[in-house]
Amino acid sequence: MSSTPVQPKVQVPDIAAQVTYAMRSMGVPPIPRNYELFYEAYIGSNPKLTRELAALGNKATQRELDAIGEQYFGEQHRANLVEGAHTKILSELEGLLRLLKQEQTSLESYNKLLGETFTRINTKNASSADLLRNAISILSDATGDTMAQGAVMVQNVVEKSAEMDLVRKELDEYKRIANTDSLTRLANRRAFDDKLAQIYSEKKHMSLTALVLCDIDHFKKINDSFGHPVGDKILATVGNVIKANVRKDVFVARTGGEEFAIIIEGNTETEALQIAERIRKALEATPFKNSKTGVDYGPVTLSLGVSMACDSEDPNEIYSKSDIALYCAKNSGRNRAMLFEDGMKKDAAKSWLLYRK
Structure with a gap:
């Protein structure tokens, strides 16, 4: 034992x-x-x-942990992140202000000393040799101390600035996480709303700006047949296909569930519809098959609705028009891209049950 x-x-x-x-x-x-x-x-x-x-x-990594936090705790988690970073910035700014006040006090003392020395030199009663000797000694010591303090001050300011730059980068990272869909790594609904509002607040190049809304066809059937883990993989793949078939500067977001949004700037109405059609064809040609089991999850297709910013007064109107065009694309057989037309409003007034199936 x-x-x-x-x-x-x-x-x-x-x-x-x-x-x-x-x-x-x-x-x-x-x-x-x-x-x-x-x-x-x-x-x-x-x-x-x-x-x-x-x-x-x-x-x-902290990025992985924050991504999980964003997914499960949402707004509260983002608020905590930003609040913490703001606290750090305030602390660093307070420290920097203290340094600047110390430097101001030091310079004021030095200026006072210069003034007193000047007064003594102007006094006619004192011995010129002793006066100059004492004045030079005092000014030399004071100047040396002030320069040394200044060097320390500069170093401290540099360090504080570097610390605040790190906090700024941390805040930028938090903003990126807060505006990113954790599943597809695309922009999320929050970022999309901000981007769409920005278009109408700046009102630049609106005649060449289009909103494309996309919806995966029969996605509920995919989830019911193969389970949500497979559905999640399909969502991520669809996001990748969309991103791969637009320019790098095109804004792509997952706005919820199986819905995606694309904001295309710098293209005409015809070109925007062509881009939507290119995305649709690319996804239609993408295989969705389990490489281990051979199970085929496809076909996976998209319906898309397109409208131009110049034809709407505000973000709500352009979203509504693109959504109506999307509904009409689904109602016409799915797996197609359609441009909004005024006549579509009558069709959209009918039951939206088909749109959600």
Whole structure:
């Protein structure tokens, strides 16, 4: 029998300690938004979240953790991220202001000393040689101290500026995460709404700006037949196909469920419809098959509705027109792109049940 004494089992006192221990074991920074993720994973309220977090292993990056947080906690998670970064910026600015005030005080003292020395030199009663000797000594010491303080000040300002630049980059990253759909890595509905509003606030090149709304045909049937994990992969692939068939500067977003939006700037109505048709054909030709099992998930097709910004007064109107054109594309047999026409409004006034199937 081994003579090694049995070590008493360490009892973790509460959930908080266990969550902190798990984060430390995985090398995850113990910041509030990460704690929120691990707490939810520990109590098991969301099994999918728990599985996704466990799949990251001990090499999880902050970007991966934030992407999961955005997916499951949404607005509150984004608010916490931005609030934390704003707090950092305020702290750095306060430190910088203190440095500047110190520098101002130092310069004021130096100016006062220069004034007093000038007054002494002008005094006719003092010995000229002693006066000059003392004045030179005082000014030399003061100038040296002021220059040294100035050098330290410059270094401190440089360091503070570098720290604020890091916070700025962190905020930019948070904004990117907040405006990105975690599944497809495209822009999300939040970013889309901002972009569409920007078009009508700036009103530049509206005659060459088009909104294309896309909807995957029979997507509910795909989910029901093959399950949501397959549906998620198809959504990601569709996003990639759309992105691959437009210019890099074209705005592409997943606006919800199986719906996508494309804002095309710099193209005529005819060209925008041609781009929509190119996307449709590319997806129609894309195979959707499981390479291991051979199961064919396809065909996967898109219906698309197109309208021009110059034909609408505001974001709501152009969205409505593109949506009506999309409905008519579905009602006409799906897997097609259609340009909005005024006559479509009568058809769109009918039941929208078909559109949602």
